[in-house]
Amino acid sequence: MIYDQQYYMLAENSESGAYMLEQADGSDEGLEHLMSRRSISKRVLGPGIVEVLDGDSSRFSPCDYHETAEQLISGKFRQVLLKFNLPGVDFYQTNIINGNKVWSDYYYLHIWNSYKCINLLRSEIDGNYKTYSFTLESLSLDDKVLEEIPVAERLVFRLEEKPKFLFHETVVNALREANLTGLKFLRVDEWSIGSAFE
Secondary structure, eight states, X not given: OGGGGTEEEEEEOHHHXXXXXXXXXXXXXXXXXXXXXXXXXXXXXXXXXXXXXXXXXXXXXXXSEEESSSEEEEHXXXXXXXXXXXXXXXXXXXXXXXXXXXEEEEEEEEEOOEEOOBOTTTXXXXXXXXXXXXXXXXXXXOHHHHHTSOGGGSSEEEESXXXXXXXEHHHHHHHHHTTOSSEEEEXXXXXXXXXXXX
16 A cells, blocks of 8 residues: 555646647647557657637636646646656647647657556446446555566556556656646545545
8 A cells, every 4th residue: 555655646726727628620640549558659740739628718828737638748847757767658749729829838748658556455446347447436556566667667657457647756746846837646545536626
């Protein structure tokens, strides 16, 4: 259970959550595969395009983190992550467009480094785990699996069983020090399916 206290999930805060952003027409088609569990670098040939779909667009100014269907981060956020030389993590340049304004220092974050490490005894799962057709109600990580993986290879990773992205406390501390906007951190042992509404 020690790893449940070392890993965090990212979520939007109320600042970025006040807007809904989505890929727009003209966005590189390869970016439709951002949930892939393998690199999509050969599919992405151009920039992404994201637009504001909901929220007061007259007051919109991008934050350092926005959840679209995926994770959209600023160049400042990306610079923090680059320092860790993360395996299985790619960045794809994306323009945020709102009317005639364009912000080009943004990136889709594609995390394809994945490990099967849900502890089934301590996690709450609704549905069928064997077919991966389940809802994760609460999460606990499998200590035995993570102990076998060098820390440098699991600083940021995706749960293989479910598209949840986990950040080690080392990375989270660096992100906090960068004073990024639009995000909050939810520690694994404090996270539940209702955390997004708190």
